[in-house]
Structures are given as structure tokens and as C-alpha cells.
Amino acid sequence: MLTRKQHELICFIDDRLKETGVSPSFEEMKEALDLKSKSGVHRLISALEERQFIRRLPNRARALEVLRMPERGETTKKPARATAPRPAPTPPPAPANDVLEIPLHGRIAAGVPIEALEGQQMLSVPAALLGSGEHYALEVAGDSMVEAGILDGDYALVRRTDAARDGEIVVALIEENEATLKYFRREGAMIRLDPANRSYDPQRYRPDQVRVQGKLAGLLRRY
Known part of the structure; x- marks a missing residue:
């Protein structure tokens, strides 16, 4: 039942x-x-x-x-709800492959602002990996986030936002020039961007030097 x-x-x-x-x-x-x-x-x-x-x-x-709907006695009674009369049943169409196209802005690399990469390519992404809001993708370059499971060549799926909370992984634009994917933290009057690799040191900036351009929403890896 x-x-x-x-x-x-x-x-x-x-x-x-x-x-x-x-x-x-x-x-x-x-x-x-x-x-x-x-x-x-x-x-x-x-x-x-x-x-x-x-x-x-x-x-x-x-x-x-x-595959089949429950028969009488096979389930508890479904709560009544007000609905319009349903038409005679017809064979349902085959379920579609639910995939979305989002902008692929290129690789996260020093000296390349996100804006300069917009509109170049599109990436097909399973809709189940995305939530609400507007998204874009970036190809990860380097190993600074490997301990967070983010590897060189992965595609970071990013939800556009200009705000972030401590501990979130963000795309940050530093001095309107260098885009980077790091953990976001506030440290007194400074902003600290933490890598997920013990071989790299945290980066500290004044708030006016850092602009959040999105938060990590998912990861796509091709084999």
C-alpha cells in the first residue's frame, strides 16, 4: 500500500x-x-x-x-482537491530530455574579466543541476580548488548574484580585472578569498577591490 x-x-x-x-x-x-x-x-x-x-x-x-497507477485499495485515499473535469485520457508523449542551454564564458583565467567572455558559446546542462535564477558556466583552470572536488577542466555552474555569505564558493572579480573561483569570507574590514588547496595561500582584499559575480550552483564534469 x-x-x-x-x-x-x-x-x-x-x-x-x-x-x-x-x-x-x-x-x-x-x-x-x-x-x-x-x-x-x-x-x-x-x-x-x-x-x-x-x-x-x-x-x-x-x-x-x-508504469502504472495505484488501484483501489492499493493506497490511502488521496485528499480531495478542486480541479476542472479531466478530458478522456490520451497516450502521453514521450518524456523529453530536460536540458537547458546556458552561456559558457570561457576559462577562469587571470586578466580576463567575465564580461569580456559573454555570448561566446553555450553549454548544455541537465536542468536538475540548476535551481532558480540566471546561470552561466565557466571552465575551471588550475588546481586551487581540488580539495573542494573542483578539478582543472570542470565546468562550474554559477548562479548570478552580487552578494555572498561566509563559506560560499563564489566567482569574484578582483580590481575589475582578474576572475577567480574561491571560498568567500569576511575578515574584519577585509575580504578573504580562500583556495581549497593547502599549496596556495588565502588572498586578502579591500571590499572595494572585490566584486562578487555569482555563487557556485553545481559542477559538470566530462569524461
Whole structure:
């Protein structure tokens, strides 16, 4: 027997597939079920998959397929909700590969402002790796963030913002000239940019010397 949340989730996924042919995002599922975190969505999806109600489609970002809907007595009663009458069921279209195109601004390198790289290329990114907001990508150069799992050649997925909190990984533009990916910290009246590599020293600047251009939202690695 399915739990109420499992039943709500499979109905939400089924409705979305019939309406658009595209699986809802984990963020959309979290909000629809009023869950506190995406980990709860993962647990519900895994439970539905184990019971063979849904399956994940291989080689597709975030794509799900409903194999069957619960029968009477197989689930707790779904809470009533006001909806318009549903049309006669029609075969759902095949789930789409949910991929977004975001600007690829090149490699993070000394002497190259982010603005100078805009509009050069686009990078295809699974939508599940991105949250809300506007994003861009940067190719990582060097090994200053290896202890944070960020390697040379990785693509940093960055959400545009000009504000950051202590401990967040940011793209910082130093003196309007040098772009760098580092941990952001405030140290008294100074801004400290910390590498994630014991071979490198922290960098300290006055606030007027540093401009935050985004926060790390995800990482894409090609093999």
C-alpha cells in the first residue's frame, strides 16, 4: 500500500506528463508536496520505483515514466482537491530530455574579466543541476580548488548574484580585472578569498577591490 505522499507524488508526475510530456523538476515536486528538502522527493521516487509504479529513463536528465497507477485499495485515499473535469485520457508523449542551454564564458583565467567572455558559446546542462535564477558556466583552470572536488577542466555552474555569505564558493572579480573561483569570507574590514588547496595561500582584499559575480550552483564534469 502506498503512503499518502507517495500517492500524491505519482498523481502529480502523471498529471504533468499528460499535460506537457516533461517530468516535473525535483524542486517542483518538493513544492507540490510541501516537503522540506529534495531528499524527501528522492526517497518517494525510490519507493515508487521499487514498487514498479515508475521508472527512470536512462540517458535522460530527470526523465520519469509512469508504469502504472495505484488501484483501489492499493493506497490511502488521496485528499480531495478542486480541479476542472479531466478530458478522456490520451497516450502521453514521450518524456523529453530536460536540458537547458546556458552561456559558457570561457576559462577562469587571470586578466580576463567575465564580461569580456559573454555570448561566446553555450553549454548544455541537465536542468536538475540548476535551481532558480540566471546561470552561466565557466571552465575551471588550475588546481586551487581540488580539495573542494573542483578539478582543472570542470565546468562550474554559477548562479548570478552580487552578494555572498561566509563559506560560499563564489566567482569574484578582483580590481575589475582578474576572475577567480574561491571560498568567500569576511575578515574584519577585509575580504578573504580562500583556495581549497593547502599549496596556495588565502588572498586578502579591500571590499572595494572585490566584486562578487555569482555563487557556485553545481559542477559538470566530462569524461
